[in-house]
Amino acid sequence: MWDVSDEALFAGYASGDAEAAAAFVRRVERKVYGLALAIVRDASDAEDVAQEALVRAWRFAASFDARRGSVMAWLLGITRNVALDHVRSRGRREETVGAVPVAPAVDPLDVGAEIDRRADADRVITLMHALPAPQREALAAVALVGLTTREVSEREAIPHGTVKTRVRLALRKLRDEMGARVE
C-alpha cells in the first residue's frame, strides 16, 4: 500500500475499509503522535491526543478539502487543536522556547513513507531550517506548539514586539519561499 497516495488511503480510511484504515494509521502515526508529544510533552497524554485526533479525522472526513492542502497537514491541524485543548485543560508546562522541536533536516526514522508526502514535508523542514534560528524558534513555538507571542516573550525574556516581528518575518519568508519553489 505504500505506493498509494495519502489522499487515496484516507478515502479508504474514511469509508471504513479495514485494510486502508490500517495502512493509513500506520503511515501517519509517527507524525501525529510526534506532534502530540511535542505539544503535550507526556507520552501517555500524547497517545490519548493522537488517538482522539485520528478518530476525529475519521468522523469529520468529509470536511477534508484537497484543494486547500494535503491530508497530512489537515490531520496535523486536527492533532494540534486536540493537543491544545488538552494542554488548556491541564495547564501548560513551563518550558523554554528553545525546547520547541522542528524535525531534523534529515529524519533517519522517517522511512517507508510515500515519496510525494516526504517531498512536502522535506521542503517545509528545509525551509524552516533555512530561517534564522530566532525566527524559526519563534514561528515553531507559535505555529507548531500554540504558544502566544506574549508567552514566548515572557519565557525567553525577549521584548514582545521583537517576538511578533520574528514570527511575522518568518511566516512571510516561508510563504514566499514556498511559492517560489512551487512556481
Add this chain to the structure above:
Amino acid sequence: MTSMRCADVREVAPDVALGLLTGEERAAALAHLEGCEACRAEVASLAGTADEVLLAAPGAEPPAGFADRVLARLAAERAGGDELPIVPAAPDAPGRRSRRLPLLGLAAAAVVLVIAGVVAVVRSGDEPAATTATAEMRTGRGTVVGVATVTGGEPTTVEVAVPGWQETLEQWDAGHADTYWLAVETRDGTRTMQVADPDIEEWTMRVDAPAAEVSTVSVLDDAGRVWCSGRFAT
C-alpha cells in the same frame, strides 16, 4: 472600534493567519477583511503556509500497539451506529485558523455541515423579473434548521432564517467565536461574506449577481466552521 486600513491589516496578516489576534484588534481586522478581497487573499495565503508548518513537526514512534488501539476505537465507533456526521468542506473565511478557539465538542461539530436539498424554485407570476428560490439550511446531520431565500431584483437579496439560532449558540458555542458570517457563493465561485449579527435569527444580504447565479449560502464562524448551509438548484 478603530477601523483598519489595508496597510494596517497587511502588517498583522501573519497574526491573523496564526490566530494570534484578540479583542478589538481582531474584530477590526476581521471587519476589514469582510470587505477587502485582496487582504483576504493575503491572509489565506499565510494561513496555508501556517498549515504547512505543521509538516515540520518531528515524528516520534508511538507506543507499541498504538495503531491497533486506534483501529479498535474506530471499529467501536462504527458499531455505534447512525451518528456519522456529514461535514462539509469548510469554506475559506477570514480568521478561519483562530486557534485560540477551542474545538467544538464532537456533538457540536456534528451540527456543522453543508449540503441542502432544494425545496423549490418559484417564479412569481406577478413579478416576472423577480426570481425567488428557496433552499433548506441543513446541519451536518442533515437536520433542517432554517431556510434561505434568494430574490432577484436591484440588488439581488439573500435572506437566511435560522429559528433557534440563539439557543444553538448558547448550547454549543457560547463565548467561543466572536463573529459569525453569512457567506454566499455564486456559480462562478465568487464568495461574498458579511457579518451575521448574533443577536438576531434572520439575516438579509445583498449580492452583486443575478439571483439565478447564487449557488450556496452558509452560516459559519470565524474559525471557518460551517454551522449550516443551503444549496440552490441550478
